[in-house]
Amino acid sequence: MSVGAPKIPVVVAEVVAVNDLIKRFRFVRRDGGAMPVFSGGAHVVVEMDDHGTRRMNPYSLMSHPADSAGFEISVRRDEAGRGGSLYMHNHVRVGMEMVLSQPVNLFPLDARAKKHLLIAGGIGITPFVAQMAQLQAMGGRFELHYSVRSPALGAYVDRLRDHYGPRVHVYHDEFGEKIDLATLLKSQPLGTHVYVCGPKGMIAWVHATARAMGWPDRAVHSEEFLAPPVGQAFEVQLAASGKSITVQPNQSLLEAIEAAGIEAPYLCRGGACGQCETDVLRCDGIIEHNDHWLTDDQKASNTKIMPCVSRFRGAALILDR
Amino acid sequence: MSLDFNDETFRGDFTYRNSAKAIKRFPFPFPEDSYMYSVNMEPHVPGAVGSVFEHMFDVDEHYVSEMRDRAQVLADDPLRCQSLPHMELAGWDLLELIMVSKARDYPHWFELHRDGNQWHWINRPLQIDQKFTFMDASTLPYGPMEYITRQTQGDFTLQDQRDDDLWIEAGMVTTQADWSLDFDIGMSFKQWHAPVPLAHQMQIFDRALKFLLKLQHGAPVRRFNWTMTVDPLLDTSPENYPKWGPDKTTMTAETVGRRQHLRVELQTLHRLPRSNAIAFPIRCYLISFQDLVTVPKWARRLHRVVRDIPDELATYKGFIRNKPLMLDYLAPFDDGAATSPGFGVE
Amino acid sequence: MTKTEFEPAIPSRPSYGVLSPGIGSAHLFVADGEGADAVCDLLSAADGLKAASHIIYVPGANGCDKSTALQALGVAQFHRSPSFAAALPRLTKVLADAHMGLQIYTAGTEGLMAQVAAAAQAAGLPYEAVQMEHRGSLARRVQCVHCKGVTENVTLDPFQCSHCGLSLFVRDHFSRRLAAFQGVCIDAEDPGQIPASVERFK
Known part of the structure; x- marks a missing residue:
């Protein structure tokens, strides 16, 4: 059984510096054909050939979901990361050919909600840009609360205010402005769903506050893609393929498996979707489970690993791949 | 009715017939001589020319008569088509998928002209010429799902995806193997399948659900299911069970070949782009035993499948009562010879 | 005072717990x-x-x-x-x-x-x-799949639909939307052959 959908060969049509940290990229199909339409909250995986190293990073789509002329993403420059965002910022130019995955949505709106309360921090605004466009078109009721560092780093604030007027609320850290979450959550009509996308701390804050105020867990939604962390190099034996590989410090296990020419399933490459889940046949050491997918029990038992973000320290790791 | 389509009935005098061409392309569902549940999904990619897999949505000689039967079922019981309010977007996704596919695959029968959201749909077999505004339900005579599924063979359900589950929240169900949309609408994947024996213990539904949650747009999959039906009755609904139930008891050794039908469902699953929902077309094909046994491999194999099936499954599929009659009819066609693996005729 | 014990769950039927104080307004x-x-x-x-x-x-x-x-x-x-x-x-x-x-x-x-x-x-x-x-009675709420009428407090199986009068057996399939089990005609294939009712749901 395979879930593979054909990848989308694209050319970069536009690169815009949104502010000092964020660039926006627009992709159109190389053959001039139509892109698939998508649902707000979907992401694509962008494949990069970073001077011989293959990188595949997920980015939320922020163009209008019904716009089949092209896809847009925004990328925040991460100086400390493994280099995907730096590659996008420093090397990707208009006219370059790249490859995208089909859109996949791990952060969908709950279509039954009486109201959608959207809470964004920084670059976490991107899925909401697409979701608001979709909600607007369908007459959905929503409100955005968007926290940014400063007016200069408030990506898309003007555009969102123009489109959605008083439904957009912006908070500037620089001026000491903070979302009054308790008041906000207290006054929502029954049937409201809250969505949060932003830094880890913000996501945890929204979940904890909502739970403490009696919101059901299923009315609270979040998306956080993890960048695969860097670490020590380690050896892995792949039993099904009969190969031994070395995972380099700034390479993920999934990338190392792919670099060895072995097909492995994936969708999000950020520890969220579960698609790359792999059975561990032997583990003499410690698996650094960095994913959001496996349960705590599964993590403790060391019988499964998510190769997109997790690493290993120890004597021997054998996987059923 | 044109030469392409039969003028036939699925009730009353039951004039439904398969032509020689239809028998040859019948989707025989057993790849081996026995049957047990499996997830058995494969990519729904175009198959051989002339086969039921050639196109995304197969349109065959029964099309026009099937649509006439569906209209009658809906007139008698409008609850066979329902869509919970949040599923309209998925209905538009389905309408687009079907119109685009049919206009591409059968340009002599169907045409779709699009200028932005102004769409023009021509369905020649059903003599429909409709101009409408995409995403504006007030410009169609029915909601989008009902509109397009009144023009497409097979039952349809639409599943919303949330909370790591699939929720059956819209459907057009008039050719079903004895399940009620009105009762099941709103259920999760496992709730919906609750009455199926054995499969839960086999974790069939856990595995299928896990797979389907990851289904991607542009990569549909398909599988077979099957049951048995006395007379070519499309609407074997629980709603009408008191009407069709008695007919199951009047089959005789003389009539079994003509009246007993193998009922095959070609099920496909498609991720829908705008709604992130999953469309689940369930296309029903019927073949009488007397037509089926014209293919020696099918006759041998069906005899072995029916003979060896666990009683629990034969009961669930509703043919335990007629199993002896069926075996008596099929046994003479099974000389014990080996059959080749796979679906092919030999 | 009963805290009800249930037979092994039907996958479509909800499971029930014990009420505990929630946090909320x-x-x-x-x-x-x-x-x-x-x-x-x-x-x-x-x-x-x-x-x-x-x-x-x-x-x-x-x-x-x-x-x-x-x-x-x-x-x-x-x-x-x-x-x-x-x-x-x-x-x-x-x-x-x-x-x-x-x-x-x-x-x-x-x-x-x-x-x-x-x-x-x-x-x-x-x-x-x-x-x-x-708590209390295990009587079931049952929707007749044929006429769509709901019969309350069903204790017998089969029972007679309070709307259309058909004899129905109670199928172990539960719709949360309808808040009801499903009732299906018991003598559809053999009209008139109706087994004696037993008290299944007290």
């Missing part, structure tokens, strides 16, 4: 018959909830009426309703006016609890957000 209780005991158990041990609690109570079909005990709890709002149907407009209004943070508890018969959960879901709350505790 307001607390809505809907109970019938012996379900009152579950509400009393919870509120007696959680005095602080009473000022923000609203109880809607329907005496049981079996005559069990514990209104007095519930009223004695001293909650902010108490309403005794002769039937769930009569209580529904009030329940719908309360849900329409409510804010997120409302905690919903229901106790008593399966049919009542399912109708409360369906009303909460229609108001936009996830099904799982409604706490349920089964």
